[in-house]
Amino acid sequence: MPEHIDSGYSGEITWLGLMPDREKTLRGEARDSLFAAFDGIREDSHFGATRASCGRTQGQHPVGTKIRNTRQFTVLCARELAVVAQNMGLEHLDPALIGANLVVSGLPDFSHIPPSSRLIAENGTTLVADVINLPCVFPGKTIESDHAGKGKTFKGAAKDRRGVTAWVLCEGMLRVGDQLRLHIPAQRSWTP
Numbered sequence: 001m002p003e004h005i006d007s008g009y010s011g012e013i014t015w016l017g018l019m020p021d022r023e024k025t026l027r028g029e030a031r032d033s034l035f036a037a038f039d040g041i042r043e044d045s046h047f048g049a050t051r052a053s054c055g056r057t058q059g060q061h062p063v064g065t066k067i068r069n070t071r072q073f074t075v076l077c078a079r080e081l082a083v084v085a086q087n088m089g090l091e092h093l094d095p096a097l098i099g100a101n102l103v104v105s106g107l108p109d110f111s112h113i114p115p116s117s118r119l120i121a122e123n124g125t126t127l128v129a130d131v132i133n134l135p136c137v138f139p140g141k142t143i144e145s146d147h148a149g150k151g152k153t154f155k156g157a158a159k160d161r162r163g164v165t166a167w168v169l170c171e172g173m174l175r176v177g178d179q180l181r182l183h184i185p186a187q188r189s190w191t192p
Contacts, residue, residue, distance in 0.1 A: 004118055004183040011106035011119075013178045014078050018044040019099050026142045028096040033175040036125050036168045040072030041101060047072070056134070069167065070130035073101045075119070076163035077110035087157035088143075088150050097146060098139040098154070100163070102127075102174065107182055111161055118169065118183040125172030127180075129164040 017028040022045035040047040051069040053061040061067055076095055081103060085093035095103050104110065104119070117129040135158035144151030 003186055004116075005186045007117075007182040007184045009107055010179050010181045011077075011104040011110075013102060013174060013176050013180060014105050015095050015100070015103035016174060016176055017096055017100060017102075019046070019101075021045060022099065026097070026099040026139050027145075028099060028101075030096055033173055034101070035171070035173050036073070036127065037171050038168050040069065040168060044072075044101065046074075046101075070128075071165040072168055073127055073166040074099055074133055074163060075102045075104065075110075075127065075129070075166050076100050077107060077161070078103050078105035079108075080111055080161035080163065084154070084158045084161050088147075088153045090147060090150060093143075094146070097142045098158075104180055107180075111163055113164065113182065114184050116185045119166065119180040120170075120183060121172065121174060121178050121180055123172050123178075124170055125174055126168070126170035127166040128169045129166050131165060132160075133162040133165050135159060135162045 016034050017030045018041050019026060019028045020043055034041050039049050048069050050066050053063055053065040053067045081093055111132050113129055115129060115131050119127045135155045137155055139154050140151035143154050
């Protein structure tokens, strides 16, 4: 039996981007295509095989510990992003304002796909979903610069709709318009 099975769902890449300098701003730059290397996106702030652990992993490792980088990509769902915008009182929320790398449409309940799910492009390029990307306050400043008074509303509006973090399993080119097939782990839910 395979370790992952085709879920029967696929989605289309509707947006790609990178964040060149997250120390300066979370504002990203849209791209028509990106090369997903084993270390991530070369020009992106999250590029690398390893990273320093942060507050999100402090229950497992002291902040600053060198760990595997499973946050090479921030993958969002177009439908969920629209709900976040609506919750914030906006017509549209540009994914470039919140550090996104990829937006996909057509995959239901996307932020809650099982960890270790695979997003496989037709050319074989494969991203592995790590976990849900919990919303934080950092995008607020960038959002505020385009939408005065809305930056502080992002964290609450994005709860359970912030997408997933992912890392590259199989290198290759990703393009806007590409289809991504969702493969999920072939295991039952954990029931202690």
